[in-house]
Amino acid sequence: MSLAAENLGRDAGGRAILDGVSLVVTPGERLGIIGPNGSGKSTLLRLLAGIDRPSRGEVTLEGASMRRLTRRAIARRLAFVEQQAETAERLTVRDAVELGRTPHLDALRPFGPGDTAIVNAALARVDMSPLADRLWHTLSGGERQRAHIARALAQEPGVLLLDEPTNHLDIRHQIALLALIRRLPVTAVMALHDLNHASLYCDRVLLLRSGRVAALGPPAEVLTPATIRAVFGVEVAVHIDPEDGARSLLVKGHIPFEETQP
Amino acid sequence: MRPLVAVPAAALAILVALACGAAFGETAIPLSTVAKTAANHLFGAGFAVDPIDAGIVWNYRLARAVVAACCGVALALSGVVLQALLRNALADPYVLGISAGASTGAVAVAILGVGGGLVSLSAGAFAGALTAFGTVALLARAAGSGASAVILAGIAGSQLFNALTSFIVARSANAEQARGIMFWLLGNLSGARWPDVTLALPVAVAGTLLCLFQTRALDAFTFGAESAASLGVPVRATQAVLIGTTALMTAVMVSLVGSIGFVGLVIPHGARFLVGSRHGRLVPVSAVTGAVFLIACDIASRMIVPKQVVPIGVVTALIGAPAFALILIRARRMT
């Protein structure tokens, strides 16, 4: 499923927090969004998810303008995992994941055995089956994150938008999740902080700086030491694995904030 | 529980409660008399019953019990809806000042003659309820988000609208009117008759059906409005419809029987304790327990002080205030 943005922008607090973002996510592609804190990653994802309305430009899902689609039509095709979503209700992990079926159900099509199977599969994919009956407030941060991802998977979306999906996860669950997203038959757009995750698990990366696109392209072209120094103020060295040719970045040092601030 | 078991069980519970509401009171009337009277009126059965007993049962107590049941349903569901949409365990029409606003609206129509006789008490109460909710929502937004901001705004709103009501009563009502209104404001079912049922019952039934239709949407608000939106719920429209329904149900009940507090707090929490927080179960269970609870409170209000009727609002508050405290303590533990 394809997702596109045309000259997208959003104003908040009297300034443009996102401006002039154009991109076309091709079906089946994994696009990583990277950038420093406050660079507009979450803002962009929320616009792509249709949660916030753009101040300028427009988002299209499979060629249809987001403005013209109903919330339900969007939710059947696109799932969004927010950076943090909490509840004080006493509900189980399974209850939370079942919410993902909401856009597919109505009075004439109640929750059935097929939905249970989809929910079970989603739980299994993020290794949450053993915790399915646990109450939400007893979960750890990483377990909550995995439950949210299972909820999004239960939506059976063609497009999956994830805001820092590896947040709170231990190293094994981080890698398992990224590998899962690579395996799934979906188009995925995810905000990531780990440059190596972006470079290993994304087809392309979009680098944001102060709400504008600094670079967009394959990881090897975007994540160069010069670009990373310019955007993040961090010195990195490129390491190519002699065995499999995998490209990773090693942090060598950083420029102190005192020197970059006027 | 399956609907096949649950629906008859719910109907039976309400029937038993109604029968008790008709049987108990200053003079106890046997359940058999209640059953015969009801059969005479509903199916023209032609049983021989003492006409005075029959009059008490049919004209006073049954009408009153049905109105009590409708109020119970309306207030309990209002609590369920407000708690889900505001994601606040302490939200209820009384705490949020919606009842107070409805009282002000009703009093403005009754005493000031707002609307020049063209506007009914309920319509005035509805306008008051919506105004109060709007005021409280704006205040809560200005006070910053967060659970306590909403509740504090609700307290401020209640105080404001109660003060307005008192002001209207003090300025414009004569002594007898004032006494009557103050008694009504505390919640009082003694005036409830069959004509009130023709207003209360359709509102309660329609409100229940609407809430049952929206249970999935209510569930979707579990992780907040944005999460509901990404699950495909049209958030603004759903909020408007559900809050409008809540305001309407509260307003109609307040215009009939005054403001009865804490039902919207006690019942949903009790129901959650029994069947969990998914609305597919929470809504019907809250509706039924709300109906039974308010009939029971009405019986208690007629029985606890011999020869005296305690306003039903006093009874619900005696139960509700400690429940409020418990919920407050539990909410703190959970966060």
Ligand SMILES: Nc1ncnc2c1ncn2[C@@H]1O[C@H](COP(=O)(O)OP(=O)(O)OP(=O)(O)O)[C@@H](O)[C@H]1O
């Ligand atoms: N409602 C708002 N009013 C004013 N400024 C806002 C508002 N919402 C976001 N911003 C600002 O917009 C910028 C972009 O925010 P955004 O959340 O998109 O950043 P991000 O790239 O996701 O950051 P992080 O890495 O910390 O998650 C930030 O500087 C933020 O302070």
Ligand SMILES: [Mg+2]
């Ligand atoms: Mg962010």
